Amino acid sequence: MTRKLIVFDLDETLVYASLKWLPNRKHDFRFKEYYIYKRDGVDYLLHILHATGYETGIFSAAQREYVLKITTELYKPHKFRPLFVLSGEDCESKRMHAWTEDKTGIISLRTMTYHTIKPLQKIHRLTKIPLCRILIVDDLPLNSAQNADQYVQIATFDPEQNPTPDPWLYKLAEYLTEIISQQTTLCESSHQSWFKQVT
Numbered sequence: 221m222t223r224k225l226i227v228f229d230l231d232e233t234l235v236y237a238s239l240k241w242l243p244n245r246k247h248d249f250r251f252k253e254y255y256i257y258k259r260d261g262v263d264y265l266l267h268i269l270h271a272t273g274y275e276t277g278i279f280s281a282a283q284r285e286y287v288l289k290i291t292t293e294l295y296k297p298h299k300f301r302p303l304f305v306l307s308g309e310d311c312e313s314k315r316m317h318a319w320t321e322d323k324t325g326i327i328s329l330r331t332m333t334y335h336t337i338k339p340l341q342k343i344h345r346l347t348k349i350p351l352c353r354i355l356i357v358d359d360l361p362l363n364s365a366q367n368a369d370q371y372v373q374i375a376t377f378d379p380e381q382n383p384t385p386d387p388w389l390y391k392l393a394e395y396l397t398e399i400i401s402q403q404t405t406l407c408e409s410s411h412q413s414w415f416k417q418v419t
């Protein structure tokens with residue numbers, strides 16, 4: 221069987237970490253002073269992906285100790301494990317410019333910031349899975365700016381701001397199982413149009 225890999229971000233994608241105990245939602249576990257809330261449908265999604273032949277991996281920009289603890293907890297109810305767990309140390313930093321134009325039309329440099337990038341090439345080197353069979357699911361488009369064809373955006377999970385049930389991981393499960401039944405590669409789909417359709 222052809223290998224296919226889904227790489228998940230953690231914060232605001234699969235979980236939400238808060239220093240606050242939320243009155244309307246039971247936390248799933250703790251990490252140090254944080255209450256960790258699993259997104260609705262996490263267990264279902266991981267189960268379905270495994271059952272349909274996807275492999276999964278974790279790539280978070282957070283610190284390693286946190287990422288390992290959250291990943292261990294997320295996979296606890298399952299008999300399978302992620303292929304890899306990558307954290308902030310595995311990210312790359314990209315310099316980004318913001319330009320501005322004055323009244324006369326002269327463009328000048330306004331700000332320069334460093335942005336965290338999750339390099340898919342690293343995942344390819346690590347797993348030997350071709351890039352066209354890898355998708356990264358993340359709530360922040362900039363994190364995957366270099367990997368537009370392999371990127372599936374998902375709405376930000378924030379139960380503090382929005383305590384209503386969150387349907388995204390169920391929709392994602394449906395979408396990913398649908399494309400696995402149709403295609404040999406994953407980057408042929410227009411994942412951006414899926415995101416627009418759902419929102």
Ligand SMILES: [Mg+2]
Nearest residue numbers: 229231232359
């Ligand atoms: Mg995130």
